[in-house]
Amino acid sequence: MQSLRVALGERTYPIHVGAGILGDSALFAPYLHGRRAAIVTNAVVAPLYLQRLRTTLAACGASAIEITLEDGEQAKRWDTLDAITRAMLEAGCDRRSVVIALGGGVVGDLAGFAAAIYQRGIAYIQVPTTLLAQVDSSVGGKTGINHALGKNMIGAFHQPLAVIADVGTLRSLPARELRAGLAEVIKHALVLDATFFDWIEAHLEGLLGGDAQALTHAVLRSCELKAQVVAADEREAGLRAILNFGHTFGHAIEAGVGYGNWLHGEAVAAGMVMATELSARTGVLKAPAVARVRALLVRAGLPIEGPVLSPERYLGLMRVDKKAAAGRIRFVILEAIGRAALRDDLDPAAVRAVIADCSRVSAAAQ
Amino acid sequence: MQSLRVALGERTYPIHVGAGILGDSALFAPYLHGRRAAIVTNAVVAPLYLQRLRTTLAACGASAIEITLEDGEQAKRWDTLDAITRAMLEAGCDRRSVVIALGGGVVGDLAGFAAAIYQRGIAYIQVPTTLLAQVDSSVGGKTGINHALGKNMIGAFHQPLAVIADVGTLRSLPARELRAGLAEVIKHALVLDATFFDWIEAHLEGLLGGDAQALTHAVLRSCELKAQVVAADEREAGLRAILNFGHTFGHAIEAGVGYGNWLHGEAVAAGMVMATELSARTGVLKAPAVARVRALLVRAGLPIEGPVLSPERYLGLMRVDKKAAAGRIRFVILEAIGRAALRDDLDPAAVRAVIADCSRVSAAAQ
Numbered sequence: 031m032q033s034l035r036v037a038l039g040e041r042t043y044p045i046h047v048g049a050g051i052l053g054d055s056a057l058f059a060p061y062l063h064g065r066r067a068a069i070v071t072n073a074v075v076a077p078l079y080l081q082r083l084r085t086t087l088a089a090c091g092a093s094a095i096e097i098t099l100e101d102g103e104q105a106k107r108w109d110t111l112d113a114i115t116r117a118m119l120e121a122g123c124d125r126r127s128v129v130i131a132l133g134g135g136v137v138g139d140l141a142g143f144a145a146a147i148y149q150r151g152i153a154y155i156q157v158p159t160t161l162l163a164q165v166d167s168s169v170g171g172k173t174g175i176n177h178a179l180g181k182n183m184i185g186a187f188h189q190p191l192a193v194i195a196d197v198g199t200l201r202s203l204p205a206r207e208l209r210a211g212l213a214e215v216i217k218h219a220l221v222l223d224a225t226f227f228d229w230i231e232a233h234l235e236g237l238l239g240g241d242a243q244a245l246t247h248a249v250l251r252s253c254e255l256k257a258q259v260v261a262a263d264e265r266e267a268g269l270r271a272i273l274n275f276g277h278t279f280g281h282a283i284e285a286g287v288g289y290g291n292w293l294h295g296e297a298v299a300a301g302m303v304m305a306t307e308l309s310a311r312t313g314v315l316k317a318p319a320v321a322r323v324r325a326l327l328v329r330a331g332l333p334i335e336g337p338v339l340s341p342e343r344y345l346g347l348m349r350v351d352k353k354a355a356a357g358r359i360r361f362v363i364l365e366a367i368g369r370a371a372l373r374d375d376l377d378p379a380a381v382r383a384v385i386a387d388c389s390r391v392s393a394a395a396q
Numbered sequence: 397m398q399s400l401r402v403a404l405g406e407r408t409y410p411i412h413v414g415a416g417i418l419g420d421s422a423l424f425a426p427y428l429h430g431r432r433a434a435i436v437t438n439a440v441v442a443p444l445y446l447q448r449l450r451t452t453l454a455a456c457g458a459s460a461i462e463i464t465l466e467d468g469e470q471a472k473r474w475d476t477l478d479a480i481t482r483a484m485l486e487a488g489c490d491r492r493s494v495v496i497a498l499g500g501g502v503v504g505d506l507a508g509f510a511a512a513i514y515q516r517g518i519a520y521i522q523v524p525t526t527l528l529a530q531v532d533s534s535v536g537g538k539t540g541i542n543h544a545l546g547k548n549m550i551g552a553f554h555q556p557l558a559v560i561a562d563v564g565t566l567r568s569l570p571a572r573e574l575r576a577g578l579a580e581v582i583k584h585a586l587v588l589d590a591t592f593f594d595w596i597e598a599h600l601e602g603l604l605g606g607d608a609q610a611l612t613h614a615v616l617r618s619c620e621l622k623a624q625v626v627a628a629d630e631r632e633a634g635l636r637a638i639l640n641f642g643h644t645f646g647h648a649i650e651a652g653v654g655y656g657n658w659l660h661g662e663a664v665a666a667g668m669v670m671a672t673e674l675s676a677r678t679g680v681l682k683a684p685a686v687a688r689v690r691a692l693l694v695r696a697g698l699p700i701e702g703p704v705l706s707p708e709r710y711l712g713l714m715r716v717d718k719k720a721a722a723g724r725i726r727f728v729i730l731e732a733i734g735r736a737a738l739r740d741d742l743d744p745a746a747v748r749a750v751i752a753d754c755s756r757v758s759a760a761a762q
Contacts, residue, residue: 108474111550112543119545122715147513150540150551151631174516177478179485184477185516186552265517349488 032250036169036257038189038264045168045193045257047250049242052082052157052196055089061155061191062087066127067094068118070141074101075133075159078202083132083157094130095121103136106175106182114144128153128191134160134207135167135294139185142173146188156190159199161211161245162295165218165252168193170260170273181281187265193253197245205238209331210295212237213276215248216326217302218255221275224368226251231322234329272370275362276302279336279385282347286339299332304388309363311380312373319367336389341382344389398616402535402623404555404630411534411559411623413615415608418448418523418562421455427521427557428453432493433460434484436507440467441499441525444568449498449523460496461487469502472541472548480510494519494557500526500573501533501660505551508539512554522556525565527577527611528661531584531618534559536626536639547647553631559619563611571604575697576661578603579642581614582692583668584621587641590734592617597688600695638736641728642668645702645751648713652705665698670754675729677746678739685733702755707748710755 031048046057067087071080076098087094097117099105118127131141131154138156145154158164174185200208212230215237219227229247230237236244256273263270280301284292292300306323309315327334336344348359360374361381397414412423433453437446442464453460463483465471484493497507497520504522511520524530540551566574578596581603585593595613596603602610622639629636646667650658658666672689675681693700702710714725726740727747 108478112474115543115550116545119543119549147540147550147552149549150538150553172516174513177481177485179482183485183515184481184513186513187516 032246034250034254034257036189036253037261041171041189043190043192045195045250045253047164047195047197047246047253049198049246050196051194052079052199053086055086057194058086058092058155059090061128061153062090062092065092066121066123067092067130068097068121068123068127069094069130069132070097070099070114070137070144071132072099072101072105072137075137079132079159079199083130095123099137099140101136103176105136106139108175110140111144111147111175114140115148118144118148123148123152125149125152128155130155130157132157132159133163134158135163138163138167139173139182140175142167142171142188142190143175143185146173146186151188153191154188156193158193158195160203161200161208161249162214164195164197164200164249165211166214166256168195169253169256171264181285195249197242197249200245201240205331207293207295208238208240210293210299212330213295213299213302213327213332215252216330217273217275217298218252220302220323220364220367221272221362221370222255222259222368223251224366226255227326227367231326234326238330268372271360271372272362275364275370276305278348278359278361279304279344282344283336285347286343287337292333292337296333297336299327299330300334300336300388300391303327303334304336304384305362306364307388308361308376308380308384309365311384312363312376314371315364315366319364322367333391334388335391336385337391338389341385344385345378345381398612400616400620400623402555402619403627407537407555409556409558411561411616411619413530413561413563413612413619415564415612416562417560418445418565419452421452423560424452424458424521425456427494427519428456428458431458432487432489433458433496434463434487434489434493435460435496435498436463436465436480436503436510437498438465438467438471438503441503445498445525445565449496461489465503465506467502469542471502472505474541476506477510477513477541480506481514484510484514489514489518491515491518494521496521496523498523498525499529500524501529504529504533505539505548506541508533508537508554508556509541509551512539512552517554519557520554522559524559524561526569527566527574527615528580530561530563530566530615531577532580532622534561535619535622537630547651561615563608563615566611567606571697573659574604574606576659576665578696579661579665579668579693579698581618582696583639583641583664584618586668586689586730586733587638587728587736588621588625588734589617590732592621593692593733597692600692604696634738637726637738638728641730641736642671644714644725644727645670645710648710649702651713652709653703658699658703662699663702665693665696666700666702666754666757669693669700670702670750671728672730673754674727674742674746674750675731677750678729678742680737681730681732685730688733699757700754701757702751703757704755707751710751711744711747
């Protein structure tokens with residue numbers, strides 16, 4: 031097991047990464063002493079890992095209730111929050127109770143947001159069981175639900191007490207989801223660490239094959255990189271926006287084809303290609319770097335083209351994205367592999383051209 | 397106009413109190429420069445003050461959308477939040493937009509909570525138009541909605557950018573609501589400031605008659621007292637709980653008779669009598685002080701007895717209150733007028749006796 035600390039003052043918390051740590055009751059015990067736990071999970075994860083977590087908590091002497099949600103992004107809505115908080119109220123959970131999110135990003139977003147607003151905020155622990163959740167939602171404290179009018183439009187910044195990421199749980203993950211999680215790992219390397227990008231190029235087969243040592247390093251390094259950025263800009267006022275590389279296009283893809291048809295990581299992969307091409311078109315990024323980005327995504331089995339929607343439709347969807355400041359669309363571009371910059375002055379014609387070039391997949395092809 | 401600052405580090409904000417300041421565009425301008433505003437109000441307040449606020453904002457050059465909610469506590473539910481956030485998304489409000497809460501406590505709780513969770517948190521300004529909202533929700537950052545299983549069980553701590561409390565708006569307030577607001581003013585004096593209690597005894601007729609100077613002092617002093625406590629304990633970890641004097645009983649009264657049948661301040665008044673009697677029964681508070689509390693509440697036209705519910709029903713309702721720590725009920729008691737203490741070791745028989753003595757009003761009498 032390896033650990034790191036996300037430095038956020040009084041909200042500082044540890045991330046533990048390793049194989050089999052879901053069974054390590056000593057890891058959980060410090061957070062649960064004398065407190066009620068509410069495990070939030072979903073119908074896919076519960077049969078795989080709920081019993082193991084239950085056993086671990088019992089070994090800590092913690093009493094826990096269990097709340098099992100439906101699987102999928104469509105669970106991120108008001109009435110799921112109502113169901114979670116209802117179950118907690120019925121069980122008498124109070125302000126000292128702890129929510130434990132056992133599952134992927136959707137479970138983490140919902141459980142974390144429920145913790146953020148239950149009795150005006152209680153503690154929670156993330157136990158992410160997908161690669162995407164381990165490398166992305168582990169760090170940053172973003173929680174929330176979707177609104178009919180936009181993804182993640184309702185939510186809170188709420189930091190966990192701790193993250194316990196068992197890479198052993200990735201063995202049960204469908205290959206498509208493992209690849210989608212790798213998109214975020216690649217993103218962290220692209221915007222922050224050229225050496226890590228080299229390492230991913232060299233270890234991609236191990237990662238895709240479920241090698242525990244390679245996965246532990248990839249998760250830990252991704253979290254370290256993201257943690258540095260989040261520590262400098264917890265509320266996403268500036269710097270943190272570079273983590274949205276590929277996401278402005280990616281969110282438009284997800285919204286354009288309907289949430290759930292593309293995995294988030296797949297939309298981010300195609301979005302990263304668009305953002306990379308835009309970086310080259312604005313004269314900053316060199317062609318060989320563009321080729322390396324495309325090649326790695328192809329090797330990872332990720333899409334490098336978006337669905338066919340008109341550039342105007344993409345632009346309309348990007349404008350409602352909450353990273354848009356006062357109506358203008360801000361893009362994250364690459365200056366080189368491992369170095370990103372924010373730009374809100376890009377030529378709309380270049381954006382349209384990139385979209386037209388990079389959106390050739392039928393919306394139903396995924 | 398008089399002003400004070402609520403000292404909360406980077407979340408420090410000013411409270412401005414005075415007659416007619418709703419029309420003072422220079423007060424609003426610093427918060428609105430180049431930002432979109434979303435005014436949240438309700439069907440009762442809108443005909444009285446929306447046009448004035450609209451004119452004031454126009455004088456600042458601010459563009460504003462208007463969201464008018466139904467009146468009443470029952471608006472504090474999930475779908476009202478959905479409606480507010482929907483209107484803001486449709487209008488293209490982004491992270492730099494500002495919510496303005498124009499109305500009483502319900503509007504403030506809803507607008508503040510919507511701001512807390514819109515795109516993971518944006519700024520808001522409180523423009524309270526009831527005495528209760530001016531002296532209570534102005535300070536503390538508490539926002540939220542009710543759950544079918546309990547009042548204010550869902551919410552966030554979210555501090556405003558500023559509070560602009562125009563005591564001129566209290567002239568349109570029904571007498572019953574003015575009296576209910578005075579219950580919280582009296583509460584602040586009882587737990588924190590004996591001199592202020594003396595002042596209220598001496599100026600009660602002016603306050604009830606709508607005297608602007610007396611109201612300005614009462615609002616300002618209430619906010620100062622509450623601000624001292626909140627600055628020391630923003631997240632209600634300890635000290636701040638003394639502000640719940642009368643509220644443990646009061647919330648049980650509200651829940652027991654159904655929200656909306658008693659005004660919050662009325663329930664708090666009867667709750668304060670119960671808490672005062674409990675203070676005397678535990679041997680701390682002297683009989684003449686009890687008599688002064690009762691006499692002032694009677695002069696203010698506030699109830700001094702709760703509805704007839706069994707002591708067991710009261711106790712059951714109090715246990716689900718979110719101030720209950722790990723199942724035990726914590727009471728705020730008075731050691732003297734102007735000095736409060738927290739106790740979670742009180743004899744349940746004494747609590748039952750106080751409830752039996754002080755609940756003689758038919759639930760339909762209010």
